[in-house]
Amino acid sequence: MLLNINKLNKTFGDLHVLKDINLTVNEGEFVAILGPSGSGKSTLFQLIGGNQIPDQGEIFLNDELINGKKGFISYMPQQPSLFPWRTVLENVVLAAELKGKPNYEEAKQWLAKVGLADFENSYPIELSGGMKQRVSFIRALLSKQNLLCLDEPFSALDEFTRLKMQKWLLSVWEENRKSILFITHSIEEAIFLADRIYILSKRPAEIKAEIKVPFSRPRDERLLESSEFFTLKQEIFQYIREEITE
Amino acid sequence: MRTFWQRGGKSFLFLLFLFILWEVLVRLTETPKWLLPAPSDVLKEATVGFDTFSGHIFPTISLALIGLVIGSSVGLIIAIILYRLPKVNELFYPLLILSQNIPTIVLAPLLIIWFGFGMLPKLIVISLVCFFPIVVASMDGFRQTAPELKHYMQMVGASRRQIFWKLEFPHSLPSIFSGLKIAATYSVMGAVISEWLGAKAGVGVYMTLAQSSFRIDRVFLAIFFIMLLSVILFGVIRLIEKLLVKGRNEGA
Structure with missing residues (x-):
């Protein structure tokens, strides 16, 4: 397995944020983490990204201990976080640039593949919200780490764009099966995209349940209307409801 | 346009x-001409008396430009050092502010006593008035880097050095240019003040000569020239800014 998190604990002062988190991501697997806001999902990414050091527990990537080590993951944040003074092409190579000489040809091919070839030399200010997130995703793909961490990447988009982007993400991912760890607070998004879902409790966050999503790939939006989808959604909602009551 | x-x-x-x-x-x-000349008198002096004035133009321009370049380079380097080494910042930032409280008019004669009547004391005066706006503007620019961009760089494992040169420095370019624009107008003023205190040629010299012989029309000619020079410098910097700062909303 690619990512293996073992008994991870993190506190900030008196605030116990993460409690005994066990989590795995296999090679080529799409894993979603579903939890209420403020449940420490982003802290989990901070730990995996090496910006915070866990109080207890280990994070293994390819059997290597990466507690507090930076630069082992690709990352796509909630905001597109494109650099306004860089063109689209210069932006997508940024993450790769930090590790050495970027491959501009590959970058151009990817931009062409996702229909942004005409915007290669545009600045982010000229792009729509959905386009910016595409650029942000390509940037993450082009950096060569094996694990892709996406932090609520579509939560700032409107409903229509979001569905379009989810389908787009799946279509790109079918071609390029990197392992993905995907944080979201949308049940539907988690079911639609992921192979496996971890449900986090509210603070201190524990893994409340692990759910295998049985739907075959490639998936399309008809899945969203099927009764199996709805049943699974209800099942997950039971767990969430326990978290929002009281 | x-x-x-x-x-x-x-x-x-x-x-x-x-x-x-x-x-x-x-x-x-x-109103008599020696008290307040009309604009037409100043204009006439600009054409008729241009030969007396023209020799003073180049020294002032070159002084202001060299001073501006030195002052802003020093300012930028100081800002980078202070920002990247917080310990040094704690020690020196108060001193920097104090340095700005020394009145130029008092400092300039001292510098002339120490360094003579050449270029050096004048360049020190100009650099001293120019570097401060650059330091303050650049440091503010570095500090105001968008937090989400910084967070992104940290998550993908950028080193502090990479964060500074790839993110914080380019991000602060508009602020640095704001500082430059202020410094540019200061540099012309600094050049004239330093020339008052002793020089062979320059608008400052021309001004003192005109003043002592009650040629107020010439004083006004010098004033208008200084204004023009400042505006042109400002415009040139604005132009460079437009060429260098890309992909951002139009600044003022």
Whole structure:
């Protein structure tokens, strides 16, 4: 397995944020983490990204201990976080640039593949919200780490764009099966995209349940209307409801 | 370009109106020329007396430009050092602010005593008035880097050095240019002040000579020239800014 998190604990002062988190991501697997806001999902990414050091527990990537080590993951944040003074092409190579000489040809091919070839030399200010997130995703793909961490990447988009982007993400991912760890607070998004879902409790966050999503790939939006989808959604909602009551 | 003319045109017309008002008032009240010359007198002096003035133009321009380049380079380097080494910042930042409280008019004669009448003391004066706006503006620019961009860089494992040169420095370019614009106007002023205190040629020298012989029309000629020079410098910096700062909303 690619990512293996073992008994991870993190506190900030008196605030116990993460409690005994066990989590795995296999090679080529799409894993979603579903939890209420403020449940420490982003802290989990901070730990995996090496910006915070866990109080207890280990994070293994390819059997290597990466507690507090930076630069082992690709990352796509909630905001597109494109650099306004860089063109689209210069932006997508940024993450790769930090590790050495970027491959501009590959970058151009990817931009062409996702229909942004005409915007290669545009600045982010000229792009729509959905386009910016595409650029942000390509940037993450082009950096060569094996694990892709996406932090609520579509939560700032409107409903229509979001569905379009989810389908787009799946279509790109079918071609390029990197392992993905995907944080979201949308049940539907988690079911639609992921192979496996971890449900986090509210603070201190524990893994409340692990759910295998049985739907075959490639998936399309008809899945969203099927009764199996709805049943699974209800099942997950039971767990969430326990978290929002009281 | 059109908006430029719409904006610039209005203030140009207003300026013209003020000049006409000045001209009319001077003529109506029959103010003597040695007290307050009319704009037409100044204009006449600019053409008739151009030969006496022209020799003073180049020294001032070169002094202001060299001073500006040295002052802003020093300012930028100091800002980078202070920002990247917080310990040094704690020690030196208060001193920097204090350095700005020394009145130039007091400092300049001292510098002349120490370094003589050459270029050096003048360049020190100009650099001293120029570097401070650059330091303050650049440091503010570095500090105001968008937090989400910084967070992104940290998550993908960028080193502090990479964060500074790939993110914080380019991000602060508009602030640095704001500082440069202020410094540019200061540099012309600094050049003239330092010339007052002793130089062979320069607008400052021309001004003191004119003042002591009650040639107020020449004083005004010098004042208008200084203004023109400042505006041109400002415009050149604005142009460079437009070429260098890309993909951002139009700044003022």
